[in-house]
Structures are given as C-alpha cells and as structure tokens.
C-alpha cells in the first residue's frame with residue numbers, strides 16, 4: 110500500500126488515524142499532540158491466555174531511533190505462550206504487548222533513523238541490539254515481545270536497529286513467521302553446524318522451528334529426518350520433503366532407530382525439545398555430529414546421561430535466536446530459493462486468544478499466523 114492510499118483508508122486501523130503531518134516527515138517538535146487511536150492486545154493481570162486484553166489506545170509515537178509500523182501480520186512462538194502465560198523465565202513481564210514475530214509497513218519515522226524509509230516493508234529481529242557478531246546475554250534487555258512491546262497491535266513502535274527490509278518476493282505473511290523460529294533454525298544449520306549438501310539433519314517435532322528447519326535443510330541439499338508424536342504430521346512432513354520419519358511415541362528408543370535408518374547416524378540435530386530428549390538425540394548421532402540445543406523444554410526427572418558424548422566426539426551447542434545479519438541472510442536465501450514457510454492456520458486480529466489456544470493445543474505444524482489487516 111502506498112502512503113497516499115494508506116492515508117485514505119478508514120477509521121481505526123488506518124493511517125488516517127495518524128496525522129498527515131506526522132506521516133509525511135520524520136517526527137519533530139512541531140508534530141501534533143493529538144494522535145488517533147488504534148487497537149492492541151495487552152498481557153493480562155494475572156497473565157494468562159484468557160486474560161489477554163484488547164485495548165484501544167492513542168497510537169504510539171516513535172521517538173529517536175524508532176519507527177512506527179502498520180502491522181500486517183504477526184505470528185506466535187512457544188516463547189510467546191510463556192510470556193502471555195507469565196511463565197517465561199527471562200524478562201519478568203516488562204512488555205505490555207506480546208509477540209516477537211511480525212511484519213508491516215513503516216508509516217512514521219522517529220528522529221535519527223537511517224537505513225529505512227517511509228513505505229518500506231519490514232520485519233525485525235527480536236533482539237534489535239544484536240546486529241551482528243557474538244552473542245551477548247545483555248541483548249535480552251531489549252527483546253521485542255518480552256522486554257519491549259511486541260507485534261500484537263495495529264501499530265507497533267520498533268527500534269530501527271533491528272529492522273530488515275523484505276525482499277520483493279517475500280510476503281508480509283511469510284516474513285511475519287520468521288524472527289524467532291526461522292532465524293533460530295538458520296543460525297543452527299548454517300552458522301553453527303555449517304551444513305553441507307549430502308549431510309543428514311535430524312529435527313525434532315513438527316512445530317515452527319522444526320518445520321522451517323526441514324525446509325532450509327532440504328533447500329541446502331541435506332537429507333532430513335523428522336520425529337513426531339503423530340503419524341499424520343509425519344505424513345505432512347514427508348510431503349514437505351522429509352526423507353525419513355519416526356513416531357517418537359511409538360518407539361521410545363527412537364534415537365537408536367534413527368541411527369539404524371540412516372546407516373550410522375545423523376550429522377546435525379536441531380534439538381527442539383531440550384534436555385528431556387538429549388540422550389535419544391545423542392543416540393541418533395554419527396561420530397563428530399553437532400547437536401544444537403534450541404528447545405527450552407522442562408528438566409527431565411533424571412539428568413541426561415549423554416551417551417556417546419566422548420566416544421563419538423559430539424559437539425553440543427546452545428543458541429539464543431540470532432542476529433539481524435543472520436535474519437537478512439535468511440530472507441535473502443528464502444527469496445533466492447522462493448521458499449515459503451508453512452502456515453498451518455490463520456486467525457484475524459480479533460481472534461488472537463483463539464490463536465494462542467491453538468498454539469497451546471499443539472495440533473499445528475509449522476506456524477500459526479495472525480492477520481492484522
């Protein structure tokens with residue numbers, strides 16, 4: 110949508126709610142005081158899915174280094190469920206508005222913003238302070254949807270430092286699903302494991318990280334093994350390109366089974382569950398394999414015994430999402446490969462509670478999308 114038609118659209122969810130002066134130029138001291146109103150979902154008190162509150166508020170104004178984005182779509186991650194439910198361990202509910210993933214159009218610039226302009230189609234990494242380079246836990250101080258307000262709003266104020274402009278062929282809907290699960294899978298496969306064609310990847314489950322992990326690994330020429338609790342989900346993963354599948358409910362020793370099926374084990378594991386499945390993941394590994402710890406699943410009753418850690422010289426590496434540079438690389442690769450993330454179900458903005466309930470039910474494969482406009 111260009112700026113003129115954006116300004117011409119109707120009431121609450123349009124830029125007509127913001128003054129033309131404010132959208133026409135970077136915000137300055139002369140900008141009008143009165144802002145039109147728009148809708149946002151707020152984390153409830155006490156926090157729970159059922160307690161999410163749909164509010165109408167004055168559309169926020171971007172300050173120095175920020176932009177205002179008209180949100181087109183957003184998406185839910187496992188962590189967002191924890192944040193909305195009040196059980197995510199980091200951040201202590203500093204954000205009022207949830208969701209770490211989304212995409213939209215820049216409709217207003219704060220002062221001193223460079224590298225983007227009005228009308229740009231953008232998304233953002235959820236750690237906007239992690240532009241490139243090594244991980245620093247301090248980036249959690251500015252974590253979109255956790256310690257900073259997130260995407261579950263008609264208009265989001267976002268730090269310009271985390272923005273990535275969308276390649277032309279990437280839709281808002283696709284881009285809105287990638288900041289957490291996509292960037293994490295990219296980081297694991299290509300920054301840590303340095304995946305090469307012909308290698309074998311094991312990815313656990315059929316959720317957001319696993320499904321985009323399957324798609325990226327296949328696009329890179331890898332053989333991919335997927336585990337799931339449900340045969341029908343495994344059938345869908347085979348349609349998406351999985352070479353081998355195992356139902357972990359039916360086969361408790363699924364790791365050994367994966368090693369047998371692959372003729373000696375896998376080279377890379379996307380450990381999307383965490384410590385509860387680590388031992389079986391290790392049983393699935395070939396010598397020299399790399400296990401990337403992504404899932405933050407609960408502590409198991411017994412500590413992992415880590416079979417084969419020394420004997421097979423396994424590499425165990427935890428990661429936390431990824432940098433803005435990684436996100437730009439991911440989008441460029443997806444554009445080149447014409448890759449579209451798997452969106453299982455789509456909800457409207459008003460149906461956000463139902464979208465969270467769907468995530469909670471765990472029936473989805475890939476992603477659950479919320480369309481704002």
Ligand SMILES: NC(=O)c1ccc[n+]([C@@H]2O[C@H](COP(=O)([O-])OP(=O)(O)OC[C@H]3O[C@@H](n4cnc5c(N)ncnc54)[C@H](OP(=O)(O)O)[C@@H]3O)[C@@H](O)[C@H]2O)c1
Pocket residue numbers: 186187188289290293313314315316317318319336337338339342357381382386402403404405406428429430431471473475
């Ligand atoms: N470290 C990071 O930066 C990072 C980034 C993103 C996400 N995460 C974490 O990664 C995990 C997955 O996130 P997500 O967004 O992909 O969640 P999701 O969409 O809710 O998917 C979770 C999946 O886990 C699978 N699962 C559960 N128990 C399993 C088991 N014992 N064995 C194999 N699979 C099992 C389920 O697969 P089936 O239904 O097919 O059985 C389910 O589809 C979460 O713990 C999340 O917090 C971490």
